[in-house]
Amino acid sequence: MKNALTLLLLIIFSESVAAQSTIEVGKKAPEITMTKADGTSFALSTLKGKIVLIDFWATWCAPCVEEQPELKTFYDTYSEQVKNNKFEILGISLDKNKESWQKAIDRFNIQWIQISDLKFWKSPVAKLYEIDELPFNIIIDGQGTILAKNLHGKDLEEFLKKTLIQN
Template sequence: MLINSTLKDGFDAIGTEKIYNTLSSDIKKTPLAESVIKRILEVKRTQVGIDAPDFTQKDANGKPVKLSDFKGKYVLVDFWASWCAPCRRENPNVRVAYDKYKSKGFEILGVSLDKEDARAAWLKAIADDKLTWTQVSDLKGWSNEAAVLYSVKAIPTNFLIDPQGKIIAKDLRGENLQQKLKEIFK
């Protein structure tokens, strides 16, 4: 129960797993322990310092795009949706960052959590918000395979990945995004 109480957003999954591994095998068989290890492993997949899980989704024109296509550049994987007001409010900030750093090796891969019946709204939001970087989606809403892979539970959510493919930051919004990119591209 003590370990479970520490599983708040941003917890250290690698360190918590080490503590979990000290538990007896009888305790590990309990339903609570099983749910704890599931959460630990879920968060560990996208913890800062870990290789970013690769995925492929189709862009707005139906062309498959892989995250690994961006290797060699800093890439912000930005999970959002046309219906998400906080996402839409953050888009101008993301656009400023892209315009400022795209010539220095910065890319953005937008991943939409829109559904198939909202495809037109997704495309309109891309145009209205002037999102000139690559946009992909499988149009499965919250069941988006990349969002599931990255354990996305709320949007906007993003992951900053370095040129070697490692996650170096998460959930950078507003001034935090600008500051991190300024630090990288000084």
Template sequence: MKKYLILAASTLLLAACSEKPGYEITGSVSNADLNGQYVYLYEYGVKDAVPLDSALVQNGAFVLKGSQNSPALRTLRFSEEAVEPARVAPGENAPFMATFVLENGKLTVTLDSTSTVSGTPENDAQKELQGKIKGLRSGIDKLIADMKSGDEKLIEQAEAKYDEIDQKITEAVVNYILAHTDKQTAAKNLYDFRYNIGEDQQNEIISKADSTFKAVPGISYMIDHLNVLKKVAVGQKFTDFEMPDAKGEMHKLSEYVGNGKVVLIDFWASWCPPCRAEMPNLVKTYKQYKNKGFDIVGISLDSKADAWAKGVKDLDITWTQLSDLKGWQNGGAALYGVNSIPHTLLVDKDGTIIAKNLHGQDLEDKIKEVLK
């Protein structure tokens, strides 16, 4: 009898050892209209990806089970016919959609106007960060309304508060990333907030990141971009290129830069509202300093010649303008790592880059300083 008990125990032990560890996703969906719809599991960051799995939503709930060899970023979402895609601020999940780390264990997903995932340490930490971001943004709608009010004092106050909130959010995100440079959620946050986090801080993060972090979609692009920016950083010589003017005549940047004048290289486009808003300041600055050793070279990211020409005329731009009419594929923009506009570089008389992205009074103050 003892022999059979030993054999039975051994069989149970073998069975237990042969079971693969797995995950179980227990999901809830707040919108009753989505009952009877399938929610799909996708690999994160892969365009036109085929669903890895799916589950039917019944009575506001669904379950997904499987096994994951190593943690990986995944996205849960409905078809576009069931839930129309929506753009959201960085750090937020779109309505009824969630990006999370899929790993073995019990995960809880809530698909709602604000979706969350919890159940493992990394997903719990990301959920906590998202809650912090949501709390900081709680009064943003009123601030946006105030900025459209037409009341100058109210607009000024709202803009200052908005910038303060934006800075606090960025600080929270950077702190999270630096504390998790071996985590995929941190890498996703870096990519999502790439326009908010400064170049120096991005370089610091990348220098501390491990291979798992760097393998997340979008990070290799950021690394390449940072390497380009190092070549055109403050203190480096400007990078030359050739581009046509509005008449189709080719010109090298070196015809205007590095020849004894302080030059502002201005990447802009006629379709860019912030560029147009800044242009009166540039017109004023150009008129004031053009005969004192200052010049501007505009590099337009337009793709239509007529729109470019109209923009130049309407905005009273009288300085040199160059464009290959390739929009965001502009050859000069690629060499200077431009991924948002307006983007400016101030270059000293000998061709050394001395400042970046100065506007308004800050630009004028710098020009005064270097023209002494």
């Protein structure tokens, strides 16, 4: 009986914690400040006014690496919105090796903003954004409100097309 009660309390507690998630559609995305590959500091809030695809990835993550050419296609497809300050991709690497990270940026010719604290899964941002697997992404509007999360492939393409045409 005591074990059953303990289990029930654990389930209720875990459901309560899950219900308090900060990374949900309609909520504000938490601020992120990290270092770009060139060593300069960058803050998510500097992208205010833009639709932003925040892409959490790492060079050691095969699905993440496979997704980079697709992200490049999206970036190139919506380059007019990029030029007009309406759209941006922000890549956040959960790598721990700067050389590997930089080589991937170069290899994929990534033109969008890339940041990392090189702390792997111990990154405070990974915890803040409740990341437990990669790749992971969220899309925010110009006010920082989460519009969608964890869209990939055709779903991401359709969402971007619909959202960027409206803006």
